[in-house]
Amino acid sequence: QGARYRGSVKDFPNFNANEDAEMLYKAMKGIGSDKEAILDLIASRSNAQRQQIYNSYKSLFGKDLIEDLKYELTGKFERLIVALMKPPAYCDAKEMKDAIEGIGTDEKCLIEILASRNNKQIHELVNAYKDAYDRNLEEDVIGDTSGHFKKMLVALLQGTREDDDVVSEELVEQDAKDLYEAGELQWGTDEAKFITILGNRSVQHLRMVFDAYKNIAGTDIEGSLKGELSGDFEKLMLAVVKCIQSIPKYFAERLYKAMKGAGTADNTLIRIMVSRSEIDMLDIREEFRLMYEKSLYSVIRGEKDSLEKPTITSLIQNYPPAAGEFFPEAAQLAYQMWELSAVTKLELKGTVWPAADFNPGQDADALRKAMKGFGTDEDTIVDIVTHRNNAQRQEILQTYKSHFGRNVMADLKSEISGDLARLILGLMMTPAQYDAKQLNKAMKGAGTDEKVLIEILATRNNREIRAINKAYKEAYRTTLEEDINSDTSGHFRRILFSLAQGNREEGEADIARAQDDAKEMCDAGNADVASMETRFLTVLCTRSYLHLKRVFQEYIKLTNHDIEQNIKEEMSGDVKSALVAIVRSIKNQPSFFAERLYKSVKGAGTDEKALTRIMISRSETDLLNIRHEYKEMYDKSLHTSIESETSGDFCKALLVICGGDD
Secondary structure, eight states: OOTTOOOSOOOOTTOOHHHHHHHHHHHHSSSSOOHHHHHHHHHTSOHHHHHHHHHHHHHHHSSOHHHHHHHHOOHHHHHHHHHHHSOHHHHHHHHHHHHHSSSSOOHHHHHHHHHHOOHHHHHHHHHHHHHHHSSOHHHHHHHHOOHHHHHHHHHHHTOOOOOOSOOOHHHHHHHHHHHHHHTTTSSSOOHHHHHHHHHHSOHHHHHHHHHHHHHHHSSOHHHHHHHHOOHHHHHHHHHHHHHHHOHHHHHHHHHHHHHSSSSOOHHHHHHHHHHHTTTTHHHHHHHHHHHHSSOHHHHHHHHOOSTHHHHHHHHHOSSOOOTTOOOHHHHHHHHHHHHHHHHOOOOOOOSOOOOTTOOHHHHHHHHHHHHSSSSOOHHHHHHHHHTSOHHHHHHHHHHHHHHHSSOHHHHHHHHOOHHHHHHHHHHHSOHHHHHHHHHHHHHSSSSOOHHHHHHHHTTOOHHHHHHHHHHHHHHHSSOHHHHHHHHOOHHHHHHHHHHTTOOOOOSOOOHHHHHHHHHHHHHHTTSOHHHHHHHHHHHHTTSOHHHHHHHHHHHHHHHSSOHHHHHHHHOOHHHHHHHHHHHHHHHHHHHHHHHHHHHHHSSSSOOHHHHHHHHHHHTTTTHHHHHHHHHHHHSSOHHHHHHHHOOHHHHHHHHHHHTSOO
């Protein structure tokens, strides 16, 4: 447990195994048991100390401590305490056995353990399984799984991953090329090649392979795996990739998914908290805070209301984090994230493409026929409009006018209604016209929809903003700036006004200037809120995205805080929302929109307007990226969410725009 120890549970000072054994015996003696005493003692000792207690208990009382605990305790509390009492390898062995035996297989458990353990841990697991159950783990895995999923599990069970830190650049390039040719370049997938490389190469080697792969394929390895593989095999390979990249981040995500939604996956929560408590729980804790903007401690306290809650939280660390505290480890991770963001070129992809063999005349005729006479053929309207890109829809609009002397938009308005009408009419507008209309609606009538103003103005580039300004003036005979000025106020108005200029700098990062900007924002923290907001908006609303990524790194160096965290702590209201949206858009714009989509469909009722707006505006820009982020963040596909939360022709049209299921 030296300086680099990253576990949260440490050796208990002044430890005496015999005294602890006697305390446990007294806690279980007589009618009932003192569960609080059991909990406090076992959770505050390291695993090595618990093994000494186990042996002392046997010597002093001639009884098996684990069996006595099983007899006295019940349910999840028993599972947790017994897991803490077992050596790590035997705990893993028990989890593997439970995952395999009985009705069905817990594939997620098999994936989690085998994808995250190193060679030594795998060998100890195999030996413990044999010792505890007199069975061969590999044979049991083979008997309970199948296909490529089985083959990869068996490869991982060998515990033969290379561990040499000396990496051959030539082999890196060859492996990256082999993976590309095994997937993207051929019809079908050569799964054996993926198994060989991902199951055997060293961690350092694979990290370099993933970088080289992105240069060759133009996309990251995770995106390719999702496109080429499926089912449990895909989940296993993605878990391996995530663990290669960052085991703490992988477990932070696993913990979050175990506690979100209806109910908690208690077994997963217990398994991770026990298995990582003396390895990397501090890193997991900080990754969790960075990824989900809340402490792991507070989430567990909010989720769990039974006896095991105090024990689980003690495995994080024996005190709650101060409100709003951003730990040094999290600041380091934030810095690394911004560093990665600064050098990563994300290829943005939409889901709507130009239709092949496009004929605007035929489409115009088909639309007229679908709307002529008694009744309306909504299927034809949906099929044509959603399967053409915007440039082709503009040709249809002009051709319809030429052929029939009528405005297709007016005809559509008279024939369809509700959510479907908003979607189809929005698709028939140019992107600038559509954004202009959304901005106008957000400011007219009773109240102002600040979220729409923020969403659009904080995420559009200079060219898009200028096009919106032109479309706004043509449609409403006034300027966007005039309406912003009359409908908003204070610093929020200043932010929107600045963004609406479409004059954000577009150059590369200037390191010296980035340091000055970061210091300016840092010094603003000592001023009053109004002065702080002024300095922040000056930098955030005018500097280029590439420059701001460097500014945010320098800001972390100066303050030990991530910029987003400080904005949330120091500001409020619409100003906070707008500045956070800018930061998130710079950090990962597809992730920003994925979160907006998720909020539009979760909970009671669906925000059809927000759903429609984002699906239309991002369909030819980055909706494919948003889709992948959505699946990664919420463990469900955007396609599935749309299917379950919408209906009828509106649903059909949205699913076409969505472009597929992940």
